[in-house]
Amino acid sequence: MSIHVKPDDIRAAARRIAPVARRTPVLTSRTLNERCGAEVFLKAENFQRGGAFKIRGATNFLYSIPESDRARGVVAFSSGNHAQAVAIAARSLGMNATLVMPTDAPKSKLDATRAQGARIVPYDRFRESREEIGRAISAETGATLVPPFDHEWIVAGQGTCALELMAEVAGLDALVVPLGGGGLISGSALIAKDLSPAIRVYGVEPEAGNDYWLSRRRGERVEIASPDTIADGLRTTKPGAITFPLVERYVDEILLVGDAEIREAMRFLLSRMKILVEPSGAVGVAALLFGKLPAGAKRLGIVLSGGNVDLEFLATLA
Amino acid sequence: MSIHVKPDDIRAAARRIAPVARRTPVLTSRTLNERCGAEVFLKAENFQRGGAFKIRGATNFLYSIPESDRARGVVAFSSGNHAQAVAIAARSLGMNATLVMPTDAPKSKLDATRAQGARIVPYDRFRESREEIGRAISAETGATLVPPFDHEWIVAGQGTCALELMAEVAGLDALVVPLGGGGLISGSALIAKDLSPAIRVYGVEPEAGNDYWLSRRRGERVEIASPDTIADGLRTTKPGAITFPLVERYVDEILLVGDAEIREAMRFLLSRMKILVEPSGAVGVAALLFGKLPAGAKRLGIVLSGGNVDLEFLATLA
Numbered sequence: 323m324s325i326h327v328k329p330d331d332i333r334a335a336a337r338r339i340a341p342v343a344r345r346t347p348v349l350t351s352r353t354l355n356e357r358c359g360a361e362v363f364l365k366a367e368n369f370q371r372g373g374a375f376k377i378r379g380a381t382n383f384l385y386s387i388p389e390s391d392r393a394r395g396v397v398a399f400s401s402g403n404h405a406q407a408v409a410i411a412a413r414s415l416g417m418n419a420t421l422v423m424p425t426d427a428p429k430s431k432l433d434a435t436r437a438q439g440a441r442i443v444p445y446d447r448f449r450e451s452r453e454e455i456g457r458a459i460s461a462e463t464g465a466t467l468v469p470p471f472d473h474e475w476i477v478a479g480q481g482t483c484a485l486e487l488m489a490e491v492a493g494l495d496a497l498v499v500p501l502g503g504g505g506l507i508s509g510s511a512l513i514a515k516d517l518s519p520a521i522r523v524y525g526v527e528p529e530a531g532n533d534y535w536l537s538r539r540r541g542e543r544v545e546i547a548s549p550d551t552i553a554d555g556l557r558t559t560k561p562g563a564i565t566f567p568l569v570e571r572y573v574d575e576i577l578l579v580g581d582a583e584i585r586e587a588m589r590f591l592l593s594r595m596k597i598l599v600e601p602s603g604a605v606g607v608a609a610l611l612f613g614k615l616p617a618g619a620k621r622l623g624i625v626l627s628g629g630n631v632d633l634e635f636l637a638t639l640a
Numbered sequence: 641m642s643i644h645v646k647p648d649d650i651r652a653a654a655r656r657i658a659p660v661a662r663r664t665p666v667l668t669s670r671t672l673n674e675r676c677g678a679e680v681f682l683k684a685e686n687f688q689r690g691g692a693f694k695i696r697g698a699t700n701f702l703y704s705i706p707e708s709d710r711a712r713g714v715v716a717f718s719s720g721n722h723a724q725a726v727a728i729a730a731r732s733l734g735m736n737a738t739l740v741m742p743t744d745a746p747k748s749k750l751d752a753t754r755a756q757g758a759r760i761v762p763y764d765r766f767r768e769s770r771e772e773i774g775r776a777i778s779a780e781t782g783a784t785l786v787p788p789f790d791h792e793w794i795v796a797g798q799g800t801c802a803l804e805l806m807a808e809v810a811g812l813d814a815l816v817v818p819l820g821g822g823g824l825i826s827g828s829a830l831i832a833k834d835l836s837p838a839i840r841v842y843g844v845e846p847e848a849g850n851d852y853w854l855s856r857r858r859g860e861r862v863e864i865a866s867p868d869t870i871a872d873g874l875r876t877t878k879p880g881a882i883t884f885p886l887v888e889r890y891v892d893e894i895l896l897v898g899d900a901e902i903r904e905a906m907r908f909l910l911s912r913m914k915i916l917v918e919p920s921g922a923v924g925v926a927a928l929l930f931g932k933l934p935a936g937a938k939r940l941g942i943v944l945s946g947g948n949v950d951l952e953f954l955a956t957l958a
């Protein structure tokens with residue numbers, strides 16, 4: 323399969339999203355460096371608008387919709403970070419957004435999405451298909467459907483995360499990225515290898531949500547059952563048609579971490595570094611702290627992909 | 641009483657502490673700005689080494705000890721952030737440090753202090769006086785006693801916090817600082833008014849720990865009973881002999897916030913800004929969110945003084 327995302331698409335995305343997305347800080351920790359015997363640079367997407375990297379892809383996607391289609395708005399389905407990202411990007415561009423969200427989504431996420439001026443269409447997670455509802459709305463209204471990861475415009479937008487990190491930190495020899503649907507890592511790996519061909523790129527999945535790990539072993543996209551993991555952003559069940567070949571080509575190795583390791587990484591980030599990172603965002607640090615990364619890297623970039631955690635969940639870390 | 645700390649002492653302290661203390665970032669939040677109708681700049685001392693601003697004063701103090709006395713080391717008593725700061729500063733300077741700490745201090749703080757190579761002398765909080773133990777050690781060994789706040793060298797060191805903030809953010813018209821013993825605010829207010837005479841400086845105390853608020857009303861230092869508040873860093877019972885006149889001269893107003901308001905500020909900082917700030921560090925944001933600040937400020941600096949919170953306490957925020 324030919325690859326339709328080019329490094330220059332990511333550079334173009336960086337210019338497009340600049341008015342909407344934040345250039346997030348890169349954080350370091352003496353404690354982490356001492357513990358790991360490497361220099362570690364954490365790209366803090368938990369400080370991103372909407373609390374996660376998702377705004378990058380959503381903004382790039384919305385800006386890429388032809389002018390003639392923009393007035394009909396956008397529609398997306400998501401219970402999590404993608405919904406809020408689409409709502410923020412749409413508001414910034416003055417477009418209408420409709421979000422198909424489960425009736426039992428956290429009230430904080432429903433409120434945050436509504437606060438951006440988006441219309442919310444609730445659905446029953448156990449009896450209705452959000453894909454069908456989303457497609458029906460798109461067919462009726464002409465609104466453009468914004469997919470969560472499996473699209474070139476999304477991949478190019480998410481790749482700006484690694485582009486920023488590598489522009490700020492020279493000489494990284496490894497990059498570690500959470501792996502869910504694969505939008506973040508495929509864009510990030512593509513631009514990382516373009517900038518620095520020798521860099522090693524690692525994707526990290528939760529043990530229960532190992533669809534990419536299995537797919538790589540089998541050499542084809544494998545579907546798994548809905549995974550039971552605290553990493554709610556990495557619960558995708560099958561690699562994307564566009565993202566899988568990119569991951570196969572640009573990602574060196576796929577690593578797995580358990581929920582207990584993710585919790586320990588979250589505790590470390592909170593109590594030592596004073597930052598809140600969601601379970602999906604902490605998998606890279608979990609891989610580092612628990613020795614899952616191949617030895618040898620001296621300058622290590624890790625993407626903390628988001629920070630949206632309910633305080634109720636946080637209480638379970640004590 | 642004549643004032644013995646000069647703005648140039650703070651500038652000198654900034655040069656002295658540069659190799660040890662971090663230049664902490666200044667954070668902003670669209671949500672906070674929109675909610676308050678002002679531009680708010682948060683000085684993130686929770687990202688400081690040791691997790692709090694205390695390293696500034698401790699380092700300046702240790703560097704100011706005459707060469708001839710340094711070999712005999714330092715001694716300090718503290719159950720909290722001051723202990724860790726003295727331990728870190730001493731290690732950086734190759735000095736011996738003895739910390740008098742309560743036997744029931746959180747294990748995490750004892751471990752962190754010990755990890756810096758400091759000697760810990762435990763004492764029984766209910767039966768022994770840490771001041772007496774500290775002074776006895778000082779008398780026996782010749783170690784210099786490092787006071788937690790009431791000393792010119794400490795005040796000058798803490799003032800570097802506001803010096804950095806104002807160098808980074810031009811045109812602040814108000815500065816909001818947590819008020820415990822008064823070391824942080826007196827140094828900060830002194831340099832702030834030197835740099836910008838029209839700036840308004842506000843100190844924030846917990847309602848239960850209102851020793852400065854009462855002392856200002858009476859025009860003299862008042863002692864209160866040991867206060868019951870979650871803001872463990874602001875439980876001092878009496879203004880300092882050196883810090884009180886500085887606060888009287890340079891601080892425009894003293895504001896009070898309740899524990900419930902502090903908790904709400906911590907929740908905001910965690911869930912919206914993804915940062916962990918300890919109760920004492922969140923009082924400024926509590927004052928802002930609950931309308932305690934006089935109206936009119938358009939560009940507002942707030943010091944988040946630290947981020948050392950046990951996960952057990954965090955669990956009570958849910």
